[in-house]
Amino acid sequence: MKTIVTATAVLAMLAGSVLAEENRQLEGRKGQFNILALNVGILGGMAKGAMPYDAEAAQAAADSIVGVSMVHQATLFPEGSDSMSIDDTRAQPNIWDNFSDFESKWAALGDAARNMQTVAATGQEAIGPALGQLGGACKACHDTYRAPE
Template sequence: MSLARRVTLPAAILSLAIGAAAYAQQEFSGAINARQGHMQIMAFNVGILGNMARGNTEYDAEAATTAASNLAALAMVDGRGYWVPGSDNGAVENTRALPAIWEDMAGFGADWQAYGEAVTGLQAAAGNGLDALRGAMGPLGNACGACHDDFRQPSD
């Protein structure tokens, strides 16, 4: 095999691999953007409630009820299209979704159901005073944390 061919073949293979990775990134960008946007809206509303619960902002029953209702609405969104196989952090960039999601979809679904149950309790409690809000934040934090521990790459 000539020297030019020995250099060209690995370069071509590397080029194909890079091209495939770029294609995968592009192919999954809609699903990744949708799920990340969904999570950002969740985090925004949890932040409103968390700041009230910690005393960083004044408790406001109307704002607490609205944020909890937003979380409940987000829990009802059918997000199956967000979780496209091959869109994990091992296959594409700019996502913290672990391959464990697809390896244990039942566990992932159970964590999402626990989140929905916690949000239902939070929605019922949020407008009933600061103590009620604080009491309902614990189950929400536990539900979110359980899913993040199992299915999300920690931030660096």
């Protein structure tokens, strides 16, 4: 009986550990997208003239986007962390059917982010086209791998 109780306790701890890791991965994934949205919003506000252009703030936003684009996505997108398997995510299950395509779309975001980083501090007029490239990279992935709201 003591062995059964001990084994049950160990299994419960392991299950709790697995769930905690899944929560960290999902929270990390959400965090990266929140950081992207915040910084794209800053650049978008400047591009539209809704907020004054500030070269230093534009550069900082672009630098942050590049930093996020460098996060290894396999860490944040383990198989089984899709909208059909867990709540509070819009990741489609088809991500894992062609993970290399998913990663290539993430790499395209990185390319667009580095382009934005290059031009962000050069003037308000440079932000719009670079933002279009960034948005296109986001859309390419979302159209394929994100469930609608």
